[in-house]
Amino acid sequence: MRCIPAKEIVAAVFEAIQYISYNPDPELHKFLVNALQYEQDELARDAIKAILENHKLSPVNRIPLCQDTGTTIVFAQIGVGICLEEPLTESINKAVRDAQKSLPLRASMVQEPLFMRKNTNTNVPAFVHIESIPGDSLILEIAQKGGGAENTSFSVMLNPSSESDEIIDLICSKVIESGSKPCPPIVLGIGIGGNFELAPILAKKALFEKLGRANSIPEYAHMEKQIVERINKQGCGVQGLGGKITVIAAHIKSAPCHIASLPLAVNMQCHVHRHTRVEL
């Protein structure tokens, strides 16, 4: 057994939250620099330049990339050979509290969703998903996700006889309908299969994949390409200001499902795209 002190986990999660709150995703930065080569719309170019300027200023001026500093989402893989001093969620929530207070980040969580909606003032709780894996490593995929893009995300239980073209149509129309609300250019995480709760988890996990990687299954890779191309022809563009770039990438993740089911979930991600991976 390998024991990891709680202190080490808290420090690593804190460091990850700090890093992604002030530093742009390098792949996304590269994509936008390159986009200036082919985006001709004057307003869209103005917005891309402002985003790139923000990438430069945020770490230097110590101002978070976005005022919606997000809620913390963690996908944890715990090796069977690992022992912990306390439940992992407790260590993660300690780091979330520390980050809110000392960086400082915006407190964006309410304790109860419908009546009081009283702010927890600490950003806890984080949303933590735990999976058991062989070996003795602890892998944490961490994101800070804002509310705007989360609000335009959706899931639906489709008829299992649905064709891939129908799914592409549905995703494109939902994304186009959401316009500039999710803060384009966006990344789409798409979950196909699983069940009622797994499809949205797949969609969220898909956001952590390397930006613009092609799916290893050719049929899904084709769907990803179609979705990006079709949405980008519709002219919403960066922040709804027009041009060719509404979607940066679409990532599909699939899973086995019941013979009667075909769950679909799409998680939209704004251009701030704060995510990282930590291995302990």
Added chain:
Amino acid sequence: MRIFELTLPLSIDTIGKLKPKDKVLLSGELFTARDAAHKRLAKILKNGDDLPFDISKTALFYCGPSPAGDGQICGAIGPTTSYRMDRYVPEFLAAGLRVMIGKGERSAETNSIIRQYHALYLSAIGGISAVLSQHIVSCETYLWQELGTEAIYRMVVDSFPCYVSIC
């Protein structure tokens, strides 16, 4: 791209000169209000009481700032998605509001009522907080501190960049 340097309050004539997709560099005093503050302001109007500030002479900025660090004027500043505030727009326009700043499309009804009142909806770019923070001259909690980021903040801005979406 036409660029206008404007200072609040904006006259009907000034708003009349603007067209969608114009860029506006906005200066002056504005107030933040997002979901929770809108709910409280709407309740004041419903009771027939006076609002805590003159909304006809300022702009409402749909924004929940992040806290300022040591030695900073403000933390991260930026727009939140505006459609959530659509339900309050008719009564706020009737009470004198003319300028709103946020991000994202608004409902068809909201579009038409904003135009009926010759009011103005400006979009700011989301996710560029370090850039926008440079245009904040001062930022202080004005009302309802217990709401945290959802409190009303009074801000003075200088050449704050945004784009005309509805006018």
